[in-house]
Amino acid sequence: xxxxxxxxxxxxxxxxxxxxxxxxxxxxxxxxxxxxxxxxxxxxxxxxxxxxxxxxxxxxxxxxxxxxxxxxxxxxxxxxxxxxxxxxxxxxxxxxxxxxxxxxxxxxxxxxx
Amino acid sequence: xxxxxxxxxxxxxxxxxxxxxxxxxxxxxxxxxxxxxxxxxxxxxxxxxxxxxxxxxxxxxxxxxxxxxxxxxxxxxxxxxxxxxxxxxxxxxxxxxxxxxxxxxxxxxxxxxxxxx
Numbered sequence: 001x002x003x004x005x006x007x008x009x010x011x012x013x014x015x016x017x018x019x020x021x022x023x024x025x026x027x028x029x030x031x032x033x034x035x036x037x038x039x040x041x042x043x044x045x046x047x048x049x050x051x052x053x054x055x056x057x058x059x060x061x062x063x064x065x066x067x068x069x070x071x072x073x074x075x076x077x078x079x080x081x082x083x084x085x086x087x088x089x090x091x092x093x094x095x096x097x098x099x100x101x102x103x104x105x106x107x108x109x110x111x112x113x
Numbered sequence: 114x115x116x117x118x119x120x121x122x123x124x125x126x127x128x129x130x131x132x133x134x135x136x137x138x139x140x141x142x143x144x145x146x147x148x149x150x151x152x153x154x155x156x157x158x159x160x161x162x163x164x165x166x167x168x169x170x171x172x173x174x175x176x177x178x179x180x181x182x183x184x185x186x187x188x189x190x191x192x193x194x195x196x197x198x199x200x201x202x203x204x205x206x207x208x209x210x211x212x213x214x215x216x217x218x219x220x221x222x223x224x225x226x227x228x229x230x
Contacts, residue, residue, distance in 0.1 A: 004156070040222060043157075105156050
């Protein structure tokens with residue numbers, strides 16, 4: 001069974017801090033994604049990656065960056081956290097076939113104070 | 114432009130009754146359609162998908178969904194609801210015609226299903 005693991009379930013950070021959210025998948029999936037989930041807004045795509053060292057902007061990339069140095073790991077970076085980045089962050093992966101479903105991690109609930 | 118709509122923020126059902134969670138979509142070609150469920154403080158879990166073929170697709174936990182091309186809908190259904198079905202449900206669509214960023218899944222805003230004993 002596919003497992004997508006997000007390193008933290010809950011994080012509390014201060015405004016201006018640099019924040020790293022880590023995600024690891026164990027099924028050799030080519031594609032990995034970072035979403036944020038906010039009430040009433042559903043899921044919005046921040047960044048995604050088709051392969052190692054490749055990244056593409058999603059719908060809301062401002063204030064975020066990503067890193068994919070190894071196939072199994074996809075990191076989301078908040079260069080300078082702000083209170084409007086308080087949210088639930090979800091990592092997902094899927095194989096290269098476009099009709100494959102996404103497999104999600106359990107999420108990281110980030111609070112920026 | 115691709116889009117997906119879940120017209121109900123919340124659906125309330127009595128246990129044992131049938132349930133329907135609605136989803137409509139807009140894509141330029143033939144869609145790939147998905148339903149996901151999210152339990153509290155968890156990530157999303159895949160329930161079922163429609164890619165091609167039979168319009169009625171069956172998925173996990175007794176759920177099914179019917180693809181209706183003329184109405185551009187993909188409603189989620191279950192004949193007899195359980196209290197444990199209470200969760201947040203997301204519909205998602207992808208237009209396989211597009212690659213790159215336009216080819217990613219578009220999610221609806223979610224529908225909260227509440228099943229009362």
